[in-house]
Amino acid sequence: MAASNHPIEGGVLPAPPGRLTFAGPALVATLLISVVVAAISYRFPPPSLPFLVLGGIAMVGLLALALTRYDAAVALGFFLLAIVAVEPAPTDVVFAIVIVVAAVTGRFEVTRVPVAVLGALGMFLAINVLSVMEAIDPAIAGVYLMVTLYLAVFSIWLTGYLDSARRARIIVVAWLIAAVLSAGLGALAYFFPFPGWEAFIFGAGEEGGQRLKGLFADANVFAPFLIPMILVLMEETLTPRLIRLRPALKVACMIILTLGVVLAFSRAAWLNLAISITVLLVVMTMRRGGGRRAGTLFGIIVLAGVGIFATLTFTGQDEFLKQRAQVQRYDTSRFGAQRTGLAVAATHPMGIGPGQFELVSPVSAHSTYVRTLAEQGFLGFLSFFSLALITLMLAIRNALRGWSTYGIGSAALLGAWTGLLFNSFVIDTLHWRHLWVLAALIWAGAMAGVARSRTSKSSRTRA
Numbered sequence: 494m495a496a497s498n499h500p501i502e503g504g505v506l507p508a509p510p511g512r513l514t515f516a517g518p519a520l521v522a523t524l525l526i527s528v529v530v531a532a533i534s535y536r537f538p539p540p541s542l543p544f545l546v547l548g549g550i551a552m553v554g555l556l557a558l559a560l561t562r563y564d565a566a567v568a569l570g571f572f573l574l575a576i577v578a579v580e581p582a583p584t585d586v587v588f589a590i591v592i593v594v595a596a597v598t599g600r601f602e603v604t605r606v607p608v609a610v611l612g613a614l615g616m617f618l619a620i621n622v623l624s625v626m627e628a629i630d631p632a633i634a635g636v637y638l639m640v641t642l643y644l645a646v647f648s649i650w651l652t653g654y655l656d657s658a659r660r661a662r663i664i665v666v667a668w669l670i671a672a673v674l675s676a677g678l679g680a681l682a683y684f685f686p687f688p689g690w691e692a693f694i695f696g697a698g699e700e701g702g703q704r705l706k707g708l709f710a711d712a713n714v715f716a717p718f719l720i721p722m723i724l725v726l727m728e729e730t731l732t733p734r735l736i737r738l739r740p741a742l743k744v745a746c747m748i749i750l751t752l753g754v755v756l757a758f759s760r761a762a763w764l765n766l767a768i769s770i771t772v773l774l775v776v777m778t779m780r781r782g783g784g785r786r787a788g789t790l791f792g793i794i795v796l797a798g799v800g801i802f803a804t805l806t807f808t809g810q811d812e813f814l815k816q817r818a819q820v821q822r823y824d825t826s827r828f829g830a831q832r833t834g835l836a837v838a839a840t841h842p843m844g845i846g847p848g849q850f851e852l853v854s855p856v857s858a859h860s861t862y863v864r865t866l867a868e869q870g871f872l873g874f875l876s877f878f879s880l881a882l883i884t885l886m887l888a889i890r891n892a893l894r895g896w897s898t899y900g901i902g903s904a905a906l907l908g909a910w911t912g913l914l915f916n917s918f919v920i921d922t923l924h925w926r927h928l929w930v931l932a933a934l935i936w937a938g939a940m941a942g943v944a945r946s947r948t949s950k951s952s953r954t955r956a
Contacts, residue, residue, distance in 0.1 A: 546758045555587060559594040564663055566591050567654065571667035574926055575675040575718070576708040580640060584926065589643070592650045600651025605940050607887065613880035614645055618742030620873040621847055626781070628846030629853070637848025644929045651933035652940070661899035662735045664934075665725060669736065673746050675707040675715075676753025683756055705756035714921050716754045716762030718927050721909040723750045723766070724773055728902030731777065731786045748797045755801055761919045769912035771793065776892045776904035830856040834863035835879040844870035861917040874954075877923075879915055884932050887939040896936050906935050 559566040570591060572771060573584035581589075584640055595601045606726035677736065683705050687850070695706040709715040725748045729736045754762055778787040833854045837845060850858050850867055851939035858864040866874040888910050890896070891903040898906065910931055913922060922928050 514914070520621060527532050532590070545552060552586075552590070555590045556594070559591050561611060563591070563594065563600075566594075567660075568663050571664055572671045574668060574930075575671035577714070577926065578708055578710045580924070582643040582926075585643065588647055588650075589599070591914075592646060593648055597653070600654075601650055602656075604647060605653040605656070605937065607701065607883070607936055607939055608650050608809050609883050610880065610887075610936055611649075612743050613876055614649075615874065615884055617869075617876040618642060618645055620844075620869045620876055624844040624846045624869045624873060627841060627843055629849050631846075633852070635850045638867070640924055641847060644924065644926070647926075648929040648933045649938075651700045652928065652936045655899060655934065655937040658735065660901045661901050664930075665735050667726070668930075669722050672719050672753075672909045673749055676719055677749050678706075679705045679707050679715075680749065680752050680756060687914040691840040705753060705757045707753070710759040713761060714925060715757045716757035716759045717765055717913065717920075717922075718910060719753050720762070720766050720769055720903070721834065721927060721931060723747055723754070724769055724905035725768070725789055725902060726750070726804045727773060727793075728777070728905040731790060732902065733899065734902070744793060746799070747793075748800065750803050751797055755805070761916050765912035765916040768915050769908040771908075772911045774855070774910035776907060778896070779893075827856060827859045829853045830858055831860055834858050834860070834867035838870065838874075841867075843872055844868045858921055859919055861922045864921050864923065872944075880932075881917075883909060884935050885914065888935045891935065891942060896938055898938030899941060900954055901934055901938070903938060906931065906938065910935060 509613050538753065540893040555566065558569070566587060569746055570584050570587040573582070573587060576583050592601070605788065616885045619642070621641055625631065625634045625638060655664070660881055679853040682693040683703070692708055693705060695704040695712050704712040706712040707715040707718075709718070728734070730743045738746070743860065743887055744889075751766075753768055774787050774791060777790065778784055780786075829852075837853055839848075844866075845853065845868055850864055855868075858867065862874065863880065869877075888903070888907040891898070895903065897903050913931065917924060
């Protein structure tokens with residue numbers, strides 16, 4: 494029987510030679526269910542009977558949705574990416590069910606993940622497991638490890654899931670709607686408080702220093718969640734593929750998202766955005782006719798920046814903007830925490846275990862690289878850094894060769910990934926859902942590009 498093919502731009506992506514055996518899906522399903530149940534049980538008190546009943550009904554409903562409307566369940570999961578105030582977040586529950594369904598129905602496609610990525614990711618997870626033996630608090634280590642395992646499995650599933658422009662559109666549209674609604678409602682709450690506005694603002698009710706955080710626990714996480722969609726909109730404005738909006742509406746969404754980033758008053762996110770846009774402009778300039786397009790995009794960016802700065806000035810927030818742009822008093826303690834992490838790594842070659850950094854330092858690491866070095870040792874750091882670097886190299890190849898991820902612009906993905914890598918120097922990003930989503934989009938684009946290239950060469954050979 495001939496293998497089924499999936500339509501992609503400029504060719505077809507052959508179906509993988511084999512799927513997971515039944516033992517594979519069973520293992521994945523057991524892992525995901527265990528992660529969600531264990532994390533909920535650890536972080537929250539025993540629920541009341543009504544809550545259990547409602548939760549059970551919701552779980553059954555989600556399972557039914559995933560079984561009957563698989564793509565709709567995925568869209569729901571991406572829409573809920575904008576709500577991460579606690580762990581596990583609502584999106585984690587949805588995706589755990591989706592992944593379990595994918596596993597037991599033969600739709601978990603491990604073979605669509607680049608081999609080098611699987612190697613680096615597998616090594617990082619194995620070292621995480623080994624480092625638990627050095628943990629000060631095994632309970633904290635277990636929960637932190639399970640979240641890492643879940644996100645790794647999630648990224649592998651997402652890479653396999655993304656096999657057509659239709660599914661790419663599902664992801665982008667759901668993420669875009671969630672991001673624009675979150676930033677838009679947050680901006681309204683910031684300037685025109687409405688009932689419940691405090692949920693969107695960090696420091697609500699305090700004099701000065703209020704920061705937009707959306708429905709995240711931290712403004713430093715909320716702002717980077719918006720940035721990939723800003724970049725996708727920028728590339729879509731010049732090269733429309735997936736987002737069926739008029740250019741003016743795309744620019745309006747872009748401004749709303751950028752305002753959200755600015756109002757978060759996160760210096761790391763501002764740097765992330767600046768680096769991401771710079772990379773995007775450089776890539777666009779290198780493409781045929783790119784100079785004119787990059788110039789147009791630069792003009793849009795300047796006009797948006799002027800408009801946002803004028804808004805901040807009119808509302809009296811420009812002084813807080815200037816204050817946040819300076820070195821803060823707590824920066825010294827953060828740098829001290831990073832020095833502590835380096836000292837811990839020097840005395841613990843295998844690390845101190847997942848999630849243990851805060852037990853040896855009064856301040857969080859505020860660096861993914863320092864955290865992995867302290868908690869998983871040099872080998873753990875090397876494996877994570879290798880994974881990040883491999884993903885960067887794939888993103889660069891995708892951008893240079895013009896390999897979009899089924900319509901998701903490769904320049905936008907490269908810019909977003911580069912910005913996140915720099916963001917990771919000053920913020921712990923390991924458990925950010927959008928970090929793993931971006932990685933999966935890049936991996937899927939790389940594999941699709943290779944498949945297109947092979948199909949094209951095969952066609953020329955037959956001709």
